[in-house]
Amino acid sequence: MLNHILSLMLLVPLLGAAICLFVDAKAARTVALAATLIDFALGIVLWNQYEVGGPRWQFQESAELFAGFSWKLGIDGIALMLIELSVFLMPICILASASIKKRVGEYMAAFLLMETLMIGVFSAQDLYLFYIMFEAGLIPMYLIIGIWGGADRIYASYKFFLYTLLGSVLMLIAMLWMVHEAGTTDIPTLMEYNFPVEAQKWLWLAFFASFAVKMPMWPVHTWLPDAHVQAPTAGSVILAGVLLKMGGYGFIRFSLPMFPEASAHFAWLVFALSMIAVVVTSLIALVQHDMKKLIAYSSVAHMAIVTVGLFAFNVQGLEGSMIVMLSHGLVSGALFLCVGVIYDRLHTREIDRYGGLSINMPKYALLFMLFTMASVGLPGTSGFVGEFLSLAGIYQVSSWVAFVAGTGVILGAAYMLYLYRRVAFGEQKNADAAAMTDLSAREVLMLAPIAAVVLWMGVYPESFLAPMRQDIATLDARLSQAKPEGDAKLTAGKPKAAAAHEEPAQHGGAH
Amino acid sequence: MDWSHSLRLVAPEELLSVASLVLLLGAAWARCARDARAITWLAVATLAACAVMVAPTAFTAARGPEVLAFGGLFAADAFAAYAKLLIYAAAGASLLVAPAFFEKLRAYRPEYPVLVLLAVAGMGIMVSATNLLTLYIGLELNSLAAYVLAAFLKDDDRSAEAGLKYFVLGALASGILLFGMSLTYGFTGTTSFTGIAAALQGGVSTGALFGVTFVMAGLAFKISAVPFHMWTPDVYEGAPTPVTLFFASAPKVAALALTMRVTLDAFGSQVAAWQQIVIVAALASIVVGALGAIGQTNIKRLLAYSSINNVGFLLIGLAAATPAGAAGMLVYLAIYVAMTVGGFVAVLMLKDAAGNQVEQIADIAGLSSHRKVLSACLAMIMFSLAGIPPLFGFWGKFVVFQAAVDAGLLPLAVIGIAASVIGAFYYLKVVKVMYFDEPVMKVTGQSNWIHQALLAASALFISPAGYLLTKCLGGLAAAAVAALLHAA
16 A cells, blocks of 8 residues: 555545535535545655655656656655645645535535645656646636635636646746656656756746746735635635645745756845745735735745745755745644634624634634744744744845845734734624634634644654755755855854863864 | 559548438438438448548558559548548537437438538548649538538528638638649649659749648638638537537548648648748637637637637647647647537537527526536536646647647747637636526526537546547557658
């Protein structure tokens, strides 16, 4: 079974999706929950069996099914962590969908299909297989936003679809060229292949077009607030939690190792866009009246920290970016769930309609605060680890970028705490908001596991860093040929020679 | 000349001609709808028999001098066989869906299957033509049958208009084509493709270039590539839907196969002379097909623009002018036929409670709430036409773009694929109307099992399961192209 565990993880939700289409609403919920839980269990097995420090690519499988490309799967530590994130969030999404009342079977089928495709993206080892999985996600997400979304869902669904499609098709042309040049569709081989530097620049731009939209980076982020706001709660969780990570994964799997010189060449572009994004979207988040929109803009700001870290070309930056991605996946997902919890009760996302929720909803206020703090990056939560490492990494390259990106943390604290104050503290302005009941058992079941993982990642990030360490070191070695010179010029400090018992040795050395 | 050998090679065309004449005779005695139905089934059986006859040629990759009939006028090679299989399949589908459609209007006549068989015979000659004269005979046999088919609903003004429009513009295009052929003949001294290729080897004179250009213009009309596409939306909208299904699939395959043979075989030594024309036509078709579709409210017109758009993508494979490009086109054609048949069958299944056809896009609003399978199939076809993976339509686009990139036509590939995003917009519109809008409950009529079976078959073909066919399709297409280029 272990040889085909990845295929199995793809198959389980797919089968679940097929079943969901043919059964009634209640059965569909059960089937969907069961399928995601089985996949989560398989995910735990996968993590358990993953050999830290073992071969670079594990659980590989390969079958020559198609002309021109093949069914080739396999993961490294980076992919492993992102798969864990996906399978962890999926059962929670299914639980969060209790308020969906129409077309439940199709809804669950769309979600399960999404899960298959997400795992497929992270485990594909064939360039075209990756593309197919990457692109196919558009269809279920389009339907999720369009059918079950909010009032302005149609505009949002179009925008989401067409923006992402335009980015991706350019990447497809670049992939076609790469395969023509390198003569293989095997991703691990392509990661070692040295493309001519001039060509790398064009290829990098084509991939950038796709990943920058998915990520999303300023100024092509505008689909995200629309899509997030209009999507149903679980849709927002999946969008923020996992789909955005496909952009970051794309950078770390394709752009950086395949085109290191071009990545160094265009690092300024990434830095510039990220710096603008951090400041601009944080300021936009500060003035939002809609909770979901606020969190959506904060996602853009956090993702900018990820891109900055990725293009720092050092281990700290890369590790930090990965942790920010994982942390953001959990935290923004949890924040959307928190919004969903009160939206289900009052059917509004207006911040002003709430207030003083800590009085009537203490459990909710506690968890909401934890996630707010994690989003801000309070030490002890997952947010801190990632942001600290990313900023430390970028500081070695450019102190200006580190400075501007650092303001994001401050602004992040501003808009998140401001949000929390308006929602949870203050007086209870509205009677209906004051009458809301605290978290139900189902809602606790959704939020508590995320809270636990957020703390775990904040206190002992080693669990999450260990599987990725070797892969990031390999990537760093690969990037070293193109590493730009930083302005920080860090030198290791000289150890202070003072300890008394070392003196004889020094003494001896002097002679 | 070995007559018996030649006659054996054209056996499918002989069978089609004889069968159509016999059925025509039978039609004279047909009295009721049941007789017409029987004749339809006989016509389908004829097509099936023809398919059995040509299939071995496609699978054995037959090529070389032994497949040439009548002293090089006609080639029954693997390339022709591949195209004929697609043509037979598409024509068979258009025959199968016809009775239910026409009987509702009390307009079904046994001439319909006869005309389709005659058109198919013409198309068979087109795809096998290795001489300008054979080409013209096949083209006209097909076109004359098609003009009548477009006007088949005698009492419907739109149908009559479609027939007339098709005829006038078709005749003009035939004239342009003939003019180009005469110039080509005048400057090369031969009408045989091999002879033309040999004569153009040294270089192309201005006169011959004019000939090439005019031939290309005539062919562009037949494949409805921009700027010779104007007739398409009107004819597709006006013609009865089973006929539209036929026009959008079989003659497209025939005309594109013919275009491939003319360009890659006859003019194959002078790629530069026609490559620019193809590139411009391809990009223009993609863009105009996509932009034109956006404002459409009639689903048949929308599918007409979609076919213009698809021809643009097909021409990208031709523009590459490589074996891979040609093979990509053939693969795309197979997928295109499945999508077109599926699309029009789905349109045929859109009926109101009284059983009348529903053609307005607004009338299918909220279709997914009460016709789940139908709307799911139509949505799949739309996503597939838009080229979104994992549906099989993506693979068609993929192989032609791969050929274009491998041939070094990067700007063409980039512009073409970026323009495909415009196309995605209107395909999404249909899905949006079916899934996101409030139901209007207009489409409530039931459809018969033949429609359902055909829709299910095409939906299965374009589903991700279709990828399992990539090896088989790719192999057949590569063999076909090898046969085509071997003749050159």
